[in-house]
Amino acid sequence: MKVAILDGYVDEPSCLGVPPYVAPYPRYIYGMLRDLGVQAKYVTIDEFRKNPSIRRELEEFTLVIVIAGIAVPGKYLGGNPLSLKELRMILKNPNKVLVGPITLELGEREKKLLNYEVIEFPFERKLFEFLCRFLKREDRLKRLEVGGRNFVNRFAILGAEVVKQHPEFPHIICEIETYRGCYWRKCSFCIERIHGIPSMRDPNAVLDEIQALYNQGVRYFRLGNQTDFFTYMANFNYEFPKPNPEFMKNFHREIWRRCPKIRTLHLDNVNPKTIAEHPEESAEIIKTIVLYQTPGNIGAMGLESADERVVEKNTLCATPDEVMFAIELINRYGRFAGYNGLPYFLPGINFVIGLIGETKETFEKNYEFLMKLLEKGLLVRRINIRQVKVFKGTPMERIGYKNVERHKKYFKIFKEKVRRDIDNEMLRRIVPIGRKLTDLRCEVRKGKITFARQIATYPLLVGIIGEFERNTFLDARVVDYGRRSITAVPILNPNTAKLYQLEAIPGIGKATAGKIVANRPYRSLDDLRNVLGDAFDSVKDFFAI
Ligand code: SF4
Structure with missing residues (x-):
């Protein structure tokens, strides 16, 4: 039997699941299915939207479990959550289940119209019971005897392997x-x-x-x-x-x-x-x-x-x-x-x-x-x-x-x-000017700026001067501030740095940047010191060879 988990992402006061975050829910659900002998396919809503072949593949599945619900809306760089409107249009499968905080937004009439098996939030126990019956594994209903939140423990471990199916894994x-x-x-x-x-x-x-x-x-x-x-x-x-x-x-x-x-x-x-x-x-x-x-x-x-x-x-x-x-x-x-x-x-x-x-x-x-x-x-x-x-x-x-x-x-x-x-x-x-931020993961490129963030809680958005491939990891130094973001220059090699990157370093104007380029190659930072003279000390931390 083919079962898929479609992750439409969640954002609740105490749970986040928009990439790069992976909420516990898809992991628990995958673990439940494994416990019942089913190896599920995991798909994020962004993959589903982008890739028509995934959409067609999922239509052949016996059961699709959709997770969704943005209870505390934010702005997301890593993914675009599934909306209620979109939910009404996707998936023609006869057997589909809807779980997550999105169910709190639905009235009785809406639930009927949706044509999903709507499992009220919090859903874990009710979903497991549903799955036991759907998959004719009533023998496993005894798992429901585990009290409180410890109910999820077994599934959390069994479901850990689902992370490898995440399109952003290991990031x-x-x-x-x-x-x-x-x-x-x-x-x-x-x-x-x-x-x-x-x-x-x-x-x-x-x-x-x-x-x-x-x-x-x-x-x-x-x-x-x-x-x-x-x-x-x-x-x-x-x-x-x-x-x-x-x-x-x-x-x-x-x-x-x-x-x-x-x-x-x-x-x-x-x-x-x-x-x-x-x-x-x-x-x-x-x-x-x-x-x-x-x-x-x-x-x-x-x-x-x-x-x-x-x-x-x-x-x-x-x-x-x-x-x-x-x-x-x-x-x-x-x-x-x-x-x-x-x-x-x-x-x-x-x-x-x-x-x-x-x-x-x-x-x-x-x-x-x-x-x-x-x-x-x-x-x-x-x-x-x-x-x-x-x-x-x-x-x-x-x-x-x-x-x-x-x-x-x-x-x-x-x-x-x-x-x-x-x-x-x-x-x-x-983060004062010149502070070095490490392990910045490049995500989106816009012209000559690449937006990057550390993989962290509420990560700071950093506009890095330069064009970098997605998933490049960089160290960069702060040079300017937006309202809620900062601009930074990556640690530069004076032999390869672009003119516009050099010019973004505080204290290096057009003329000095031109001088750095004109005096290439540099075998060591001492060569750069000879070219820049007294100005070297204030900018040396931006360079490495
Ligand atoms: S905001 Fe919610 S979680 Fe926080 S103290 Fe109040 S009731 Fe509790």
Whole structure:
């Protein structure tokens, strides 16, 4: 029997699956199918769109499982997620299943019209049950007896091999689930409530999964599939769970013992409330992250609004003061530059626009909060501003998109001011001119600029001066700033560098660039020193022979 998994990508508050990210879902589903004796084909939506032969091939399959759902929309360079509109048109197969957060957007009528077997989110148990019956393997239904999130453990390991079918392999970053659920579950807009109270995965199973992926060749990981990394295996006997620093240290040590050649180990999602409530334990965990994870790391935190009124009306978890405290504590240990050019560990903050009680003043308070960060000299690597997406069953349903519509103009102005006044200044502080960024993976070329990023959590977009093939890995030095991106010059060989690349180095004008070209060849950097004289010292780091 031929079964395919069509990955339309997901983006949820606590799970990302847009390339280069691979969400756990396709891996779990592949593992379920393997457990039931089926070797599935894995296809991404981008391959499906590009390649008509894949489309025709899939039409012959007995069953196609489609994963989709962008609950927190962003801008994606690595892939174009499957939309609801597109979903209605693709695939003529009689047997097709739809899973993922997209199912939260569908009304009953829509579900019927879609002509898919729609399996409600979260789907893992229901899908496994469906597959057991569809594939006539009812004997395996006993797997459903495994409690909580440990249900996925077996499938996570069996499904690791699917990564080799990913078109971007080995340049992928695997999102790893440590637990699902949230201890707060009250924020008016959030869909994480759907996962209920936190259900931890056994740390040994998480380690086995990381090792299984590593054995397949994966070198980039993000411990991103949980609502608050600091509370993984925390003590939940407190009103706000108390982190477990000893466990965290041992867990990280074990990752490195088993997988010594990992290139990226990052995290996602930190609840600032946890840090504010348990500063000592949190400080220990921050130190562990700085020591055992890789530089360029970001703990994305939900501020959502710096307006106390909005915080109260939407029962948001942390107050603006608590978020400020968490930002300060992470900065204390994480702000120093690591070997890849970026600070070890910085906070990121999320704003959600359109919440209950939002007024024009809310935007002013949000802006003041950010200005305070600059005044205090604090670093924040990512400021995410998005308009709320309203889901069924959340308190936001009460007002829907009323405030989004009403405050469209303020949203635009606020975003513009943040990009202009805050983001740009933060970038200048985080990666000063001349800073070397390593392991930049070239992705898209536009004229004489190649856009590249490190394979990392919320990677910084770097416009590299020069034309490079996709998947070339480069080191480059910062020369200029955009609003949320930077421009960099690759480390150049003076014998082969193009004139326009030389001219982009600060301190080298047209005339000096011409002089460098005219005096080729260079056998060593000393030859270049002889040509440039005193100017050499300020630009020498941009060159290598
Ligand atoms: S703290 Fe609030 S926003 Fe964060 S996961 Fe929980 S309910 Fe959602």
